[in-house]
Amino acid sequence: MPVWREEKLDCDVLVIGGGGAGLRAAITAKACDTDVLLVSKVKVGSTSNTYISKAVIASTGWGPPDDNARTHMADTVKGGRFLNDQSLVARVTERSHAEVQFLKECGVHFGMQAKKLRVIQTPGHRYARHVYGENWRGSDLVIPLKHRAKQAGVPFAKQVYVTRLFADDNRVRGATGITSDGRFYTLHAKVVVLATGGYAQNWPAISPVQYYR
Ligand SMILES: Cc1cc2nc3c(=O)[nH]c(=O)nc-3n(C[C@H](O)[C@H](O)[C@H](O)COP(=O)(O)OP(=O)(O)OC[C@H]3O[C@@H](n4cnc5c(N)ncnc54)[C@H](O)[C@@H]3O)c2cc1C
Structure with a gap:
């Protein structure tokens, strides 16, 4: 009996992240008539910074x-x-x-x-x-965005933890991912949108006291 399964998926636009940025990007990609797939490591929308903002x-x-x-x-x-x-x-x-x-x-x-x-x-x-x-509450924003994405026909691959991007010829061509029940994904895409949040970590934290000095 296999201990793991592998699934391969192809799309035009792979959006990684199901917060505000990812949902917005996926809605736009769908409106441009592309084959889009949105992947999120947990439940789309409600487990993101956008939700708790x-x-x-x-x-x-x-x-x-x-x-x-x-x-x-x-x-x-x-x-x-x-x-x-x-x-x-x-x-x-x-x-x-x-x-x-x-x-x-x-x-x-x-x-x-x-x-x-x-x-x-x-x-x-x-x-x-x-x-x-x-x-x-961020839920004021992200829940309607999630509904709009669903209405537009954006497919969600929920609870896929993206582990790595892969590249060829100096271009990102897709990503690999894993689910908690042991499925491995290879996601091929023409375009990859990284919307995984956390960009505030690019800057050192400063306290408001320092800021207003
Ligand atoms: C308490 C709080 C209050 C805030 N209030 C405001 C505010 O009032 N106004 C404002 O402008 N900003 C506010 N912010 C900042 C704002 O919330 C964030 O900048 C914004 O939500 C980021 O959106 P995002 O879609 O880029 O990321 P997120 O909303 O964090 O979404 C990231 C998504 O990526 C997914 N993900 C991450 N890693 C992986 C992986 N390896 N594989 C698959 N999926 C992955 C996550 O599951 C999630 O779905 C606040 C932040 C916090 C924490």
């Missing part, structure tokens, strides 16, 4: 009319002590309004005031520009 999102266009993406970018670059990748900051700050609109269309309920999205001001931002999920 406070669901607060910096996004211009909902608060004071003087505020805009350029001001948001300047605050972000300054707050990041000019260490940020500025082209990435520009893209994020320009897209943030449309992304909040997209989340609304997915069924996310935001905190409201007088029939408008309520914005709050947080340290480092010149304007009140943060919107938030109505319960201040």
Whole structure:
């Protein structure tokens, strides 16, 4: 009797990670009519940083009319002590309004005031520009995103722990994974999206006291 089984899967876009980033990437890949597969080491959506976050999102266009993406970018670059990748900051700050609109269309309920999205001001931002999920919980965001991905027909390979990426010709071609019940996966893909979170570990932790000095 075999003690392990191996499954081979092929797809166009392999998304590794079932938090906000992975779900969003998978929805976009599916909308581009690609054969997408989302893999997560645990239950999609509810076992991610996105789920336990406070669901607060910096996004211009909902608060004071003087505020805009350029001001948001300047605050972000300054707050990041000019260490940020500025082209990435520009893209994020320009897209943030449309992304909040997209989340609304997915069924996310935001905190409201007088029939408008309520914005709050947080340290480092010149304007009140943060919107938030109505319960201040990441589940406000990730559960509707998961439903949208399911509706769009994104298949989930749940509880597959990705162990290694493999490459050929200097290009990532896929990944290997394992499940807790002893199945081994070889996942071949034209494109691999790494959305496994944890990127905050790229920077040393500093206490708020140091930060505001
Ligand atoms: C307590 C807390 C509060 C926060 N509040 C806010 C906030 O209010 N606003 C804000 O903007 N940010 C907040 N953040 C930060 C924010 O939550 C994260 O930056 C964001 O959720 C990261 O999303 P992600 O999809 O990249 O990663 P995650 O949501 O962490 O998803 C990672 C996914 O990858 C999967 N995965 C990881 N390794 C593997 C592997 N080897 N194989 C297969 N799958 C794997 C995980 O299971 C998970 O599904 C908060 C964070 C915390 C911890």
